[in-house]
Amino acid sequence: MQKHKSIFVFVIILVAVAIAVAVRIPPRLGLDLRGGSQLTIQVKTTDQIREITAERLQDVLKIIENRVNGLGVSEAVVQTAGEDQISVQLPGVNDPSQAERVLGGTAQLEFRTQKPGTEAQFQVELQIRQQLQAEQAALKSSNGDPAAVQKNQESLDRSNAALKDLFAVTGFTGKTSGMPPPTNSHQWLA
Incomplete structure (x- = not known):
């Protein structure tokens, strides 16, 4: 009986510690549960750039990453999607139109x-x-x-x-x- 009682107390303590840890360190929720915005940016050709190459797509990807960093969004995901698209996931950004204005603008130096x-x-x-x-x-x-x-x-x-x-x-x-x-x-x- 004493053995069962000590195991029961140990399990209760273990559960209490697990609950305390779970409360202090919340699980990382995905974009669908946490809320946020996902944008897919279509890279288009222009009169000066007639073909979208892998190098050009990487250049655009770096520009978008810099703009995302400028937004101050943590844990954002910026990646290519196909040969002419870039997918941007912005956790915690609930105004997709603002993100679209910042990310979709054409910059010219x-x-x-x-x-x-x-x-x-x-x-x-x-x-x-x-x-x-x-x-x-x-x-x-x-x-x-x-x-x-x-x-x-x-x-x-x-x-x-x-x-x-x-x-x-x-x-x-x-x-x-x-x-x-x-x-x-x-x-x-x-």
């Missing part, structure tokens, strides 16, 4: 030079933009009035446009590959 004589105006515009960004962050963190957030965003957009006007287009863009050549060559691929 463009270099500009500052117009001569605009240095002082640049400093003023930069301070204005920094102040507007701080106000926007404060409004969003305090769940401020949506109209105030929108008004501040419009001011921020005007500030960004004013800053952009201080720079002249150089014609140098990110349309070229910029991939380094093989090791024994002294040229860059463009």
